[in-house]
Each structure stands twice: as structure tokens, then as C-alpha cells.
Amino acid sequence: MKFTSALALLSAVASAQVVIVPTGPVRGPNTLVFKEINGVKNNECLTFTNDGTIVNTACANANADRQVTPGKLLGADILIIQRSFLQPFRPDLVGKTACIGFNGTTFRAEDCAERSVLTTYFDVGNGRIVANGDGWPACLSGHDSKAIVTVDDTGRSCAQFTITAVTPTKP
Numbered sequence: 001m002k003f004t005s006a007l008a009l010l011s012a013v014a015s016a017q018v019v020i021v022p023t024g025p026v027r028g029p030n031t032l033v034f035k036e037i038n039g040v041k042n043n044e045c046l047t048f049t050n051d052g053t054i055v056n057t058a059c060a061n062a063n064a065d066r067q068v069t070p071g072k073l074l075g076a077d078i079l080i081i082q083r084s085f086l087q088p089f090r091p092d093l094v095g096k097t098a099c100i101g102f103n104g105t106t107f108r109a110e111d112c113a114e115r116s117v118l119t120t121y122f123d124v125g126n127g128r129i130v131a132n133g134d135g136w137p138a139c140l141s142g143h144d145s146k147a148i149v150t151v152d153d154t155g156r157s158c159a160q161f162t163i164t165a166v167t168p169t170k171p
């Protein structure tokens with residue numbers, strides 16, 4: 001009798017389908033380096049400077065500051081930056097998980113949990129880095145004369161990136 005009710009309890013638990021959504025950023029399985037097609041010659045890869053600016057630089061794929069891991073936050077796609085950030089450059093990012101964020105004008109490193117900026121994702125089919133905006137298809141569109149990435153907030157002329165999977169380097 002006891003045995004039967006224990007089984008009944010177990011099967012009730014198994015069929016309850018409790019879905020626990022983690023509240024923090026969750027890393028996906030692949031860590032990537034992004035290389036811009038027609039980027040700055042011999043400096044086509046994206047990196048994150050100390051203040052979180054995204055620039056084209058040499059493809060030193062083993063450097064943490066080149067590496068990005070696609071993941072999820074509360075169901076939304078995010079791009080998690082591998083490197084860490086320090087005082088005095090980005091006090092807001094010390095000890096935080098940083099993501100590529102979009103604040104309406106600029107893509108740069110932001111706290112993944114910061115709600116006032118949009119997160120971003122890699123559109124694999126088109127090779128684009130795009131903001132997670134409802135009806136706001138802003139994308140990285142290339143780079144300026146200082147190799148700093150530029151934005152097209154209409155999403156019409158996006159830069160394209162190839163990706164290389166790498167082993168994550170300690171931040």
C-alpha cells in the first residue's frame with residue numbers, strides 16, 4: 001500500500017512539468033570570436049576595450065577580450081562578454097556579467113541585468129549582431145575611422161560577421 005502511494009506520488013511529480021526559469025544570465029555551449037567581413041584590414045575581430053567600447057582589432061582568438069558566449073536571460077537571447085571589467089573604467093561592471101547591450105545609440109558592454117538597455121543576439125542565418133528590440137532592428141553596421149563599431153538603427157545595412165568557436169579564456 002505504502003509502496004503504491006509512493007509510486008503515485010512520484011508519477012505526479014514527474015508529470016507536474018515545473019519549468020524553472022533561471023533569473024540570471026545562462027551561458028550557451030559555444031564561445032565565439034566575431035570577425036567582420038570587410039572589417040579593418042588585419043584587424044577584423046571585435047574586442048571590448050576597458051571602458052566597454054567595441055572596436056575592430058587583431059584576431060587574437062585566445063584573448064578573453066575577443067570572446068563572446070551566446071546565452072539566455074529570462075528567455076531572451078543575449079551575448080555574454082568573456083572579459084571582466086575594472087575600476088576606474090567601468091565601476092558599474094565590476095563583478096557583474098557583462099553583455100553586448102544597446103542603449104538606443106550605441107552597442108557596448110553593459111550589465112546583462114541592466115533593464116534600461118536592450119540586450120543583443122547573433123542572427124546566425126544572416127551573420128549579424130542585432131538588438132533585441134520590439135520593432136527596433138538596430139544592428140552593428142561596420143566601423144568608423146577609429147575602428148569603433150557603428151550602428152544602423154534601421155537594421156538595413158548591417159555588417160556581417162563570421163564566427164570562430166574558441167575555448168573560453170579566464171576573464
Ligand SMILES: *[C@@H]1O[C@H](CO)[C@@H](O)[C@H](O)[C@H]1NC(C)=O
Binds near residue numbers: 103104105106108
Ligand atoms: C549610449 O551610450 C553611449 C556610450 O556610453 C553614450 O555616449 C550615449 O549618450 C548613450 N545614449 C543614450 C541614449 O543613453
